Amino acid sequence: MTRVEGGIGFLTLNRPKAINSLTHNMVTIIARALTDWADDESVRAVVVTGAGERGLCAGGDVVAIYHSARADGSEARRFWLEEYRLNAQIGSYPKPYVAIMDGIVMGGGVGIAAHGSVRVVTDKSKVAMPEVGIGFIPDVGGTYLLSRAPGGLGLHAGLSGVPFSGADAIALGFADHYVPHEALEKFVAAIVADGVDAAVAAFAIDPPPSHLLAQRHWIDECYAGETIADIVAALRDHDEDEAKKAAEVIASRSPIAASVTLAALRRAGELDTLEDVLVQEYRVSSASLDSHDLVEGIRAQLVDKDRNPTWNPPSLSAVTEQDVEQYFAPADPDLTFEEDK
Numbered sequence: 001m002t003r004v005e006g007g008i009g010f011l012t013l014n015r016p017k018a019i020n021s022l023t024h025n026m027v028t029i030i031a032r033a034l035t036d037w038a039d040d041e042s043v044r045a046v047v048v049t050g051a052g053e054r055g056l057c058a059g060g061d062v063v064a065i066y067h068s069a070r071a072d073g074s075e076a077r078r079f080w081l082e083e084y085r086l087n088a089q090i091g092s093y094p095k096p097y098v099a100i101m102d103g104i105v106m107g108g109g110v111g112i113a114a115h116g117s118v119r120v121v122t123d124k125s126k127v128a129m130p131e132v133g134i135g136f137i138p139d140v141g142g143t144y145l146l147s148r149a150p151g152g153l154g155l156h157a158g159l160s161g162v163p164f165s166g167a168d169a170i171a172l173g174f175a176d177h178y179v180p181h182e183a184l185e186k187f188v189a190a191i192v193a194d195g196v197d198a199a200v201a202a203f204a205i206d207p208p209p210s211h212l213l214a215q216r217h218w219i220d221e222c223y224a225g226e227t228i229a230d231i232v233a234a235l236r237d238h239d240e241d242e243a244k245k246a247a248e249v250i251a252s253r254s255p256i257a258a259s260v261t262l263a264a265l266r267r268a269g270e271l272d273t274l275e276d277v278l279v280q281e282y283r284v285s286s287a288s289l290d291s292h293d294l295v296e297g298i299r300a301q302l303v304d305k306d307r308n309p310t311w312n313p314p315s316l317s318a319v320t321e322q323d324v325e326q327y328f329a330p331a332d333p334d335l336t337f338e339e340d341k
Helices: 022-037 061-069 073-089 108-113 142-147 153-160 167-173 181-194 196-203 216-222 228-237 241-252 255-270 274-288 293-304 321-330
Strands: 002-005 008-013 045-048 055-057 097-101 104-106 120-123 126-128
Touching: 002 022, 002 120, 008 022, 008 126, 008 241, 022 073, 045 055, 045 108, 055 108, 055 216, 061 073, 073 108, 073 274, 073 321, 097 104, 097 108, 097 181, 104 108, 104 167, 108 142, 120 153, 120 167, 126 167, 142 153, 142 255, 142 274, 153 216, 153 241, 153 255, 167 241, 181 196, 216 241, 228 255, 255 274, 255 293, 255 321
Parallel strands: 008 045, 045 097, 055 104, 097 120, 104 126
Antiparallel strands: 002 008
C-alpha cells in the first residue's frame, strides 16, 4: 500500500495475517513507487512500515518458493531477480529511506529495511536471517551486512539463524537508531511535520546494552574456525553455556546450507559493493532450487510442520568442497545491474 502525505512517501506492507511476508506483486509495487518518488520533487523522504501488530515483515513467501522449486523454479528465480534489484535500489536510494523495524523483521524483511539510510529499531524488534533453518542461505543482501559485522557476530547470526534484538541489530550494523515502540506514532508524525533529521533527534534514544556484543569474547574465538565442523567443535568445547547452545542449533541445521553460508559470508566480505554481493546471492539462491534441502526444509517447517527435516548430505562430514562450490557457479541468466547505470 502506497501513499504520499505531507511530502512523505509511505510504503505499508499490508499482509498482517502473514506478518507482511513479501510476494512478487508487493516487490513490483514497492520498486515502482520508489522509482516514481525518486524523481518527484514533492516527495522529501520515504517511510516503510508494516501493517498489524506483529512486525514489519517475516520474510519472503517461502511456501511459494517451495512450490516453484518443486516445479521448474522459474517463478522463484523471477521473484529473486526483482527482489534483489529492489534491495540494490533501496541501498542507493537518493532520498532519506526510513525503515521502521518494529516487531518481527526477518529474511526478506531485512532486505526491505536494512539497506535503507535511516534504519530504526525498537524495544519490540526481533530481527533474524533464519534461512539455514529451511535449508537455504541468507540472501537479500544479508550476507553483505553479516560479513561486515564486528568480529564473529555476523557468522554467529547467519549460521545459527537465531533472532536478535534491536540493540543487537545496531551493534551488528543492521540498524542506526533506537526509538521506543510507544513513541513510533509520534515519531512518524514528526517526520511529516519537521523532517527526518528533526524527528530522529527528538525521539531516538540510546539503545540498551547489546547482548550479542557482550558475548564477543567467546563468539570471536569459536567462529574463527576454518570449517563448520571446526566452529561447532569449538562451540561445544567452550565453557559458556550459550556457546554450547549455539553448537546444538548449528548442528541441527542443513549441513550443506550451513557450509555454503560460511563460504558465502567469507566471499561477501571480499566483495566491494552490495550489488556485487547480490549477484553472488542470486547464484547461490538459484542453485538452492536444485538442492534437496531447500524443499525438504520448507516442507518440515512450513508445509507438513513436522519440524523433522531429513537433510542430504546428512552430516557436515559428508559435505564436499565440490558440493559447496557448485552453489557459486554463474546463474543462467545471471543477475546484472548494468541497465541501472
